Amino acid sequence: MVTFETTPIMSTYLLAWALGDFGYIEDFTKNEYNGSRLPVRVYAPRGLEEQGRIALDNACLFIDYFSKLFGIDYTLPKADLLAVTDFAGGAMENWGLVTYRTTRIFFDEGRTPESKKLLIGYTVAHELAHSWFGNLVTMDWWDGLWLNEAFATYIGQYEEE
Numbered sequence: 001m002v003t004f005e006t007t008p009i010m011s012t013y014l015l016a017w018a019l020g021d022f023g024y025i026e027d028f029t030k031n032e033y034n035g036s037r038l039p040v041r042v043y044a045p046r047g048l049e050e051q052g053r054i055a056l057d058n059a060c061l062f063i064d065y066f067s068k069l070f071g072i073d074y075t076l077p078k079a080d081l082l083a084v085t086d087f088a089g090g091a092m093e094n095w096g097l098v099t100y101r102t103t104r105i106f107f108d109e110g111r112t113p114e115s116k117k118l119l120i121g122y123t124v125a126h127e128l129a130h131s132w133f134g135n136l137v138t139m140d141w142w143d144g145l146w147l148n149e150a151f152a153t154y155i156g157q158y159e160e161e
Contacts (some may be wrong), residue, residue, distance in 0.1 A: 005077075007095075007096075008075065008076070008095075010095050010135065011135075014093070014094050014095040014135055015094065015095075016082075016092070016094030016095075016096075016097045016099060017097065018043070018082055018084075018097065018099075020045070021045065021046050022043040022044060022045065022046065022082070023043070023044060023045075023046040023047070023048075023049045024041045024042060024043045024044070024049055024080075025041065025042050025049045025050065025052060025053060025056055026039060026040065026041045026056075027040055027056050027057070027060050028040065028060065029060050029063050029064050029074075030060070030064055031063075031064045031067065031068075033067070033073050033074055034073075034077070038063060038074060038077070038078065038079060039078050039079075040056060040059050040060050040063065040078070040079045040080075040081075041056075041078070041079075041080050041081070042055050042056045042059070042080075042081045042082075042083065042105070043080060043081065043082045043083065044082075044083040044102070044106075045083070045085060048083070048102075048106065051083075051102075051106040051107055051108050052081070052083055052105055052106060053107070054105075054107045054117055054120050054121075055081055055100070055105035055106075055107075055120055055123075055124050056081070058120065058121045058124040058125065059079060059081055059124050059128060062124060062125050062128045062129075063079060063128060063131075066128065066129060066131070066132060066155075070132050072132060074131060075131075076095065076096045076131075078096065079096070079098075079128070079131075080096060080097045080098070081097075081098050081099075081100060081105065081124070082097055082098070082099045082100065083100055083101075083102045083105055083106060084099050084100065084101060084102065085102055087099060087100070087101040087102075089101065090104050090123065091104055091105075091123055091126070091127045092127070093127045093128075093130030093131070093134055093135060093152075095131065095135045098127045098128065100123065100127070104119070104120065104123045105120055105123065105124065107120060122156045122157070123156075125155065125156040125157075126152045126153060126155075126156035127152070129152040129155045129156060130152050133152060133155075134152065
């Protein structure tokens with residue numbers, strides 16, 4: 001039997017769980033949330049975890065940045081990103097387990113063009129922005145989806161000052 005912690009109230013389309021032979025790399029946010037630094041992990045098929053390092057670095061940065069920018073701390077006790085080998089979408093903002101097509105968050109040093117780092121950063125920023133706009137605050141019906149996606153697209157164009 002597997003027991004999970006109680007989840008916050010959320011739209012059912014945000015629920016995700018995954019089964020597989022995954023490994024992970026982990027880091028922590030620089031800022032504290034509820035008295036401690038937030039654990040952030042990138043899960044990937046075993047042996048490919050390090051290809052998620054840039055995504056991990058970006059995730060830690062954006063959680064801290066968005067928490068400060070929006071004036072609302074990231075609300076969950078962890079942030080997990082999952083690289084999915086066979087995934088039709090580019091990414092999905094499932095709350096607490098954001099899923100990504102491997103081509104959207106993997107960077108293989110020496111094999112992947114440097115320009116891909118920008119796409120990885122954008123994709124991670126876009127999906128994590130949904131933690132505030134889409135997950136924490138959700139539209140009443142699907143005809144409001146454009147607000148959710150438009151804001152995440154806009155805020156994903158982050159440039160460090």
